[in-house]
Amino acid sequence: MPTGLTQDAGWQIGVSKTLPLPVSAVWDFVASPEGIALWLGELSQGADLPREKGAGYATVDGIAGEVRGYRPGDRIRLTYGTTTLQVAVTSAGEGRSVLRFHQERMADAQEREHQRTHWRSVMERVVAVLLAD
Numbered sequence: 001m002p003t004g005l006t007q008d009a010g011w012q013i014g015v016s017k018t019l020p021l022p023v024s025a026v027w028d029f030v031a032s033p034e035g036i037a038l039w040l041g042e043l044s045q046g047a048d049l050p051r052e053k054g055a056g057y058a059t060v061d062g063i064a065g066e067v068r069g070y071r072p073g074d075r076i077r078l079t080y081g082t083t084t085l086q087v088a089v090t091s092a093g094e095g096r097s098v099l100r101f102h103q104e105r106m107a108d109a110q111e112r113e114h115q116r117t118h119w120r121s122v123m124e125r126v127v128a129v130l131l132a133d
Contacts, residue, residue, distance in 0.1 A: 004112045009084075009104035011112045015119040016100040017127055023097040027073050027089045029130055030099065038129065039087060039101065039122050040080075049076070082107075083115075099126065 004011055019026055029035040036049050041059035043049065049057055051070040057078070058064040065079035075088040086102045101119045106112050 002109060004109065006104075011106035011108060012102065012104035013106070013112050013116045013119060014100060014102040015116070015123050016098055017123055018092050018096060018098050019127065019130060020096055021130060022095055023073065023089050023091050026097045026099055026130065030087055030089065030126065031072070031076065034129075035126065038126050049078075099123070 004013060006012055030039060031049075033043075033048060036043065040049070040057075041061045041063055044058045044060050049070075050067050051072075053067055053069060055067045056064065057067065063081055065081065065085075067076070067078045068084065069075065069077040073089070075086055077084065077086045079085075080103065083103050083105045086100070088100045088102070090098050090100070092098045101122065103115055103119065106115060
């Protein structure tokens with residue numbers, strides 16, 4: 001099976017980064033309006049992403065979907081157009097954490113490569129803001 005193709009989730013991509021920050025600091029940022037605008041885009045209905053399972057959202061750039069799961073301090077899972085996106089923060093030991101973006105159910109290898117470039121760029125921007133403080 002080609003890299004990035006799974007039997008259950010189709011084409012997928014994951015980008016992660018270990019940060020010298022506690023989980024709470026990373027989570028507070030990625031779940032904040034500023035953080036959401038960086039990784040998801042500016043929301044058309046206001047600055048806050050809904051937390052209720054099944055709640056819809058839309059960005060000013062035309063991405064729409066619904067929240068599939070929201071566990072404070074842990075992960076946000078939502079549909080992202082026709083794909084599924086998960087943003088997770090986990091502990092990497094004392095005072096360190098791992099931020100992950102994982103997207104699945106993409107159409108093909110070409111979309112996977114495009115999204116890999118996208119999520120790497122998103123990660124760079126998020127990390128730059130987190131480490132600037």
